[in-house]
Amino acid sequence: MSGSEAVGFKVAEDLRSIAAPAPASVAAEIDPLPSNRVTxxxxxxxxxxxxxxxxxxxxxxxxxxxxxxxxALYRGLAHNVAIGKGYVWGDLAGGLIYPGYPLLLAGIEKFFGRGDLAPLVVMNLMAPVILLLSYKLIRLHYPRWLAVCVTVLVGANGRFVALHNDLMTDIPFMVGLLMALYGWERLRIGVGAAGTPVDDPPSAAKPL
Structure with missing residues (x-):
């Protein structure tokens, strides 16, 4: 076996070990988080x-x-795409900005016109998706009260509110990131027939 083949087999083994579900004995040994009147x-x-x-x-x-x-660069590119001028706006914007978000804005403009309201509504609809994914991700490993606490604090964060009331890439990026993390974690720990984690810690309350 050549050196490159050995490295390839080693990487494959490492990936399989990472993706393998955690043994039930490990989950059983997790100490429950303390419960009190606040929780x-x-x-x-x-x-x-x-x-x-x-x-x-x-x-x-x-x-x-x-x-x-x-x-303004995102909206300028989106407008030109929507009216058929292509992915250009000014001298530099087309070469500096990835097309994902401008194309999303272009699609919104195609359906709803050039106003500000429609894209801002879409951004605000993404915010609850982020909170839901955050809740579900934390809920895979921790009790419900902790997931609720984190979700509410993220939702009430001033910076988060400012971002989902602006036309920037941060909120769509967070949606994609949390979807990837949640999907990976579900695959890593394994999913039972009822859609709940197989090795859910015994201290966790029932899902929301």
């Missing part, structure tokens, strides 16, 4: 907390585009 309150009041975040999102939405250099 029980977070668990019981989860729908109230999530509703508060939803109301916060609605109150923060004004449907106005905050003009900036990068978002």
């Amino acid at each position: 029980r309150f977070l668990d019981h009041a989860r729908w109230y907390l999530i509703s508060m975040v939803a109301v916060f999102f609605v109150l923060c939405f004004n449907g106005q585009w905050k003009i900036g250099r990068d978002s």
Whole structure:
């Protein structure tokens, strides 16, 4: 066996070991996180907390585009694509910016026109998707109260709110990143017939 073949077999073995489900004995040895009145309150009041975040999102939405250099480049490229001029705008934008987000904006403009409202609504619809994926990802390994706490704090974060009310690539990137992480983690730990992790820690509460 040549050196390159040996390296290839070693890499394949390492990948199989990473993707293999964790043994049940390992999950059984996980110490449960402490439960107290605060954690029980977070668990019981989860729908109230999530509703508060939803109301916060609605109150923060004004449907106005905050003009900036990068978002102007995205929208300029998107507009030219939408009207059939191609992926060009100015002298440098087409060569500096990856086409994913401008193409998304171009599709929105094709369907809803050039206004600011439609793309901002799409960005705001991505925010709950991010929170849901964050919750589901944490819920694979930790109790429900902790997943609720992290999700609510992310939703109430001022920087997060500012990002999903702007036309930038951060929010779509977060959606893709969390989808990849959640999908990989589900594959890594294994998924039972009912769609729940096979090796869910015994301390975790029932899924939401």
